[in-house]
Amino acid sequence: MKKVAYFGTAVLGVFGLLDIYFxxxxxxxxxxxxxxxxxxxxxxxSAWIAFLAFFVTFVCSILYLLRRNLLFDRIAVSSxxxxxxxxxxxxxxxxxxxxxxxxxxxxxxxLLTTTLILWFLYVGYLLLRGTMAGMERRARISSVxxxxxxxxxxVIHFAVEWWRSIHPLVIDDTGIxxxxxxxxxxxxxxxxxxxxxxxLLYIRSRQETQKIQLYKLRERVREIRVELGGF
Amino acid sequence: MAxxxxxxxxxxxxxxxxxxxxIVALLRRQNQLQRELDGLQRAMDDLRRx
Numbered sequence: 515m516k517k518v519a520y521f522g523t524a525v526l527g528v529f530g531l532l533d534i535y536f537x538x539x540x541x542x543x544x545x546x547x548x549x550x551x552x553x554x555x556x557x558x559x560s561a562w563i564a565f566l567a568f569f570v571t572f573v574c575s576i577l578y579l580l581r582r583n584l585l586f587d588r589i590a591v592s593s594x595x596x597x598x599x600x601x602x603x604x605x606x607x608x609x610x611x612x613x614x615x616x617x618x619x620x621x622x623x624x625l626l627t628t629t630l631i632l633w634f635l636y637v638g639y640l641l642l643r644g645t646m647a648g649m650e651r652r653a654r655i656s657s658v659x660x661x662x663x664x665x666x667x668x669v670i671h672f673a674v675e676w677w678r679s680i681h682p683l684v685i686d687d688t689g690i691x692x693x694x695x696x697x698x699x700x701x702x703x704x705x706x707x708x709x710x711x712x713x714l715l716y717i718r719s720r721q722e723t724q725k726i727q728l729y730k731l732r733e734r735v736r737e738i739r740v741e742l743g744g745f
Numbered sequence: 746m747a748x749x750x751x752x753x754x755x756x757x758x759x760x761x762x763x764x765x766x767x768i769v770a771l772l773r774r775q776n777q778l779q780r781e782l783d784g785l786q787r788a789m790d791d792l793r794r795x
Binding site: 557614727 | 748749750752753755756757759760761763764767768771772774775778779781782785786788789792793
């Protein structure tokens with residue numbers, strides 16, 4: 515397991531370096547944004563992977579409620595934690611882009627606000643899990659929360675149409691508005707972040723399994739001690 | 746130009762150093778869990794030994 519995790523991390527390191535090369539050096543600057551367009555490659559990648567992570571949580575939550583298999587709960591919580599990390603990166607990189615472009619660190623734009631709500635919802639999911647005892651009960655309540663919280667993702671998507679937003683869009687009704695080199699860099703970045711997500715999900719899910727093993731082993735040791743000496 | 750590059754470097758650092766920090770934290774947590782599991786397994790073997 516350790517070897518797989520380290521191998522995955524090493525492969526990821528190579529893709530990460532290539533992504534940094536494409537984003538910071540290879541791709542051309544944009545006419546109006548200049549070099550600030552390069553922020554987009556990391557910002558969009560983080561945002562899309564955060565949405566993917568929450569989608570996986572949503573699917574696994576439904577599957578848990580249908581099948582009552584704790585494996586789905588383990589994947590759901592792992593994916594949520596990764597999603598929260600990527601949403602945090604999205605919010606920070608967005609803010610660092612907004613400062614030179616909009617002359618402000620933050621504005622209550624519908625897209626930004628709904629993304630912040632998303633972050634709070636899933637941080638709430640993780641905090642809620644920490645307060646609950648009982649594996650089955652925790653998994654059941656978390657699954658319901660995971661399904662309900664996902665409602666915010668389509669709201670973020672349609673926020674631009676429903677309310678006035680100043681946030682730029684990479685993809686709109688007319689398609690992808692980008693030259694080939696920029697599109698390649700963006701897609702390479704998204705693929706790199708996707709690999710990153712897979713490696714993180716693997717490592718994090720294994721940890722959840724280890725935690726359950728630890729819990730069961732502790733219970734067993736306690737039982738044996740009681741059987742032996744009653745302490 | 747230099748002003749723009751400052752923000753660009755900040756974003757690159759936040760994303761990649763942040764990700765690296767998360768990976769390191771995960772691997773450390775994993776090692777700690779494995780140590781705890783091994784310790785408990787040893788404790789259980791000791792208890793079972795006649």
